[in-house]
Amino acid sequence: MGLVKRITRLGRITQTQPPLDPATTLRSDLRSGSLLLRHVDAGSCNGCEIELSGCFSPKYDLESYGISLTASPRHGDGLLVTGVVTRNMQKPLMDAWAATPEPKVVIAVGDCAIDCNGLRAGYGVAGTVSDHLAVDLEIPGCPPTPSEIVAALRRVSKR
C-alpha cells in the first residue's frame, strides 16, 4: 500500500507541457490522439536522432501524447525524416513513403531536412525532403530541442 500512497502523493513528475492550442493543429483528416511514425534517417549527422531519443526519455515523455515510433510503415501514420536526402537513401525513403498507408503525414526534422543546412552542394546530396515528398510539418533547428519536437508533433497528434 505504501507504493500506491507514494504514487498518489507524488503525482506526475515528468515535465508537463502547456495545453495544446486547438487553432495550431494540422491535418484534421488524421485521427487525433495517436500518431505512429516511421523514422527515416535520410543522411543525418545523428544530432537530430539524439534529440529524438531524448523526446522518449521520462522527462519529455513523447509517448504520453500518443506519439510513438514504429518499425514498419505498414501500420504507421507517416514518416519522420531527419537529415539531407542523400543519393543512397533516396530510394529507401520513397519506398518507405510508398509503404505507408493513406492518409499519411511527412514531417521533416532539423535544418538539414528542411533546407540542406549548407550541404546542398555535396556530391552525395540529392536535395531536401520537400524536393522528394510533400512535407506537412517542418521542425527547424540544428538540432531542434526535444521540447520543440514534442510541441510540434503534438500539433499532429492533437493531444
Add this chain to the structure above:
Amino acid sequence: MSNSDHLKLHSHTEARPDRSSNAVIASNFASMAAALAGLAAGIDGLWSRGLAFTAPGIIPPFGLAFHSSELGSFFTMLVAVVSLCVAIYNFGYAKSGRLSPVSLVIFPLFIATLEVIPLANAIPSFLFFWELMALESLALVLDHHQRVSAQRAALLYAIVTQFGFFSILAALALIGSHSHGLGFSSLRAGAAALTPSERTLAFLLALVGFGSKAGLVPLHAWLPKAHPEAPAPASALMSTAMVSLGIYGLIKFGLIVLAGGPAWWGLLLLGIGAVSSVYGVIESSVSSDLKVLLAYSTTENMGLVAMAAGTDLVMAATHHIELAFAATLAMVFLLGSHAVFKGLGFLAAGVIANGTGTTDLNALGGLNKRMRLTSAAFGVVALSASCLPLGAAFIGEWILLQSLIHLGPAGGVVALAAPLTIGAIALTSGIGLLTMVKAFGIGFLGKARSNYGDDLGAERVGPMQWSMGLLAAANLAIAIFPAALAPLATHVASVLISVGEPSGHASVTSQFALFGLGGAIFPLASAAVLAGAILAIAIAVRFNARSAPPRIPAELWACGARGLSPAMQHNASSFAEPLQRVFSDVLRPKTDVETETFEESRLIISRVEFHSAQHDSIETALYEPISSAVSNLGRLARLAHNGSLGRYLAFGAFGLLVVLVVLH
C-alpha cells in the same frame, strides 16, 4: 525474387523403369487382403472367442501354434489399421516404379508377418516370425540398395536387430528352462518356478531385445538412419507397427509371462523411458530432415509408452491397483495414438518426397499453398504429436499424468520417481511442441525455399490422399471422442494388467473421466467451443470484408531494402539453434567456423564459412568404440589365417586332436 536464390534440388529417388502395373496392383491387393484379414482376426480375438490354430508340420520339429489372445488381438488390430491405410496409399505410391520389385513382393508378406507375430502362441512360432519380420524390414530399408547411405543404414539396422534377436532368444531360453512345453501357457507356469535372479536376468535380456526393436535409448540409433532410406509406406509400417511389437514383446514376456516383478523393474523401465523420451525429443527438435525428425519422435513416443509400462509395474508392485490400471490405459491410448499419427506423418512425408524430391525442411516451405491436403494431414500430425488438447497423443499423456499425480504419500524411491517422471513428461511435451511447430511452420508455411513451385500442380485427390484422410480421421476420432474408444481400451487394459481389475468403468459418454481418480476432460465440448469460435471469427471476417477498402497489391516491407529472398526466412536449423545451444551438453553439436581474410589486412574478413553437422551423440559415444574394438579383434583374428596351407593343415590337425582328447 530471382530463381538463383533458390536451392537446387537433387531428385530423392532415382528414376526407375515403370513396372508393369499388374504387379503393382497384385501386390497392393495382397497387402489389402492381409490387412483386412488381420483386422478381422483382431476383432474376432477381442470380442469373440478368438481362434486357435496349430500346424505341426510347417517348421519341423516344432510346428506353428497360434492363438488369438486378447492382448495379441489388440496389437494385430493396431497393425492392421495402419497396414490397411498403407495398402491404400501404395496404390498411389507404388506406380511409376517408386518401389523396387523386391519391395513389391515384400510388402504383403511384411504386413502379414507383423499381424501374425502377436498371435503366435509358442516360442518357435514367435521367434520364426520375429526373425522373418526383421529380414523383411531389412529388405525394405534396402529398397534403394545402390545408395551408400542405404547400405550403411541397413548394416546398422541388421546388427542392432540381430543383437536384439539373440537377447530375446536368451531370455526365452531362460524363461523356458523350467517349463514343460514351448507354448506360452506352459511358459507362464514354468516362469513361476524360476529363482528371483533368473527372473531378473530374463527380464533384463527381454528389455534389451525388445527395447532394440521399440527404439528405446541406447538401441535407438537404427531408427533415424533406416527411416530416411526406406520408402515412406515402409517407414510408416516400421515406425508404427514394428516398434509397437517391441512394446508387445516387453509386455507379453515382462508383464504377463513373468507376471510382474519387484518395483525396481518398473523404476528401470521408467528411467529408460524417461531418457528415451527426453533424448528422442531433443534430437528430434534439432533434426532438419522430416523423416529423421519423425524417426526420433518415435523414440520419444516409445519412451512415453515405456514410462507408462514402468508406472504400471511400480504401482502394481506398491499395491496401487487403480493407478496401475490407469497407467495401463495410458499405455493403450499412447500406442494407439502413436500408430495413427506417426503412420500419417510418414505417409505425408512420402507425398512430399514424391512431389518436391526432398524431405529436407531447409529446402521446403510454402507447401500449404501447393499441397493443401497433405499440409492439412501434416497439421493433424503436428497437433497430435505435440500433446495439445484435441490432439490424439494428449489423451494418453493426460491419463499417464493422472496416474502419477494421484499417487498419495508413498515411501522410498517411488515418492521420488513420480515427480521426476512428471518432469520428464512435461519436458518432453514442451520440446515436442516446439519440434512440431518447427516441422509444420518451416516445411509448410512461409515461402518455398526451392524451385519446385511451378512444377508442382494443384494436389489431386488420389489413393494417397484417401489413405491420409482415413488416418487423419482416426487421429481426430481418438482426440475428440476418446470416450467412444474407452470400452475397447479398458478391455485391453484389463487384459494387460497383471494384478486384478478395479471396479467401475473408465468413461461416461460426453466427458472422459477416470474411475476412482478425480480427473476428467471434455474433449468433445472443447472441440465444439473451438469450432464455434472459428465459425464466429470466419463469419465476422466475411461480414467485415464487405465494408473494408479494396486491397492494394504492394511489395513486402523490407526496411527499405529490396529483393527479399526465401533463403532469408527462418529455417529448420536456425529455428532449432537455441535448443541446440541449451542442450549442447546432450547433443554435442559439431560446428566449425572458417574465416578467410584479405591479404592486405588480417582484420578484414573476406569470407566466412559455417559448417554444422548433426550426429547422434549416444551413437558416437557408444557405438563407435564398440565397432572399433570389434574391428581390432578382427585384425587380430586375421593374423591366424595368412593364406599358408601348412598353417591351415596344422589348425585342422590341432582341432582333431582337441576333439579326440575331449571325447576320450
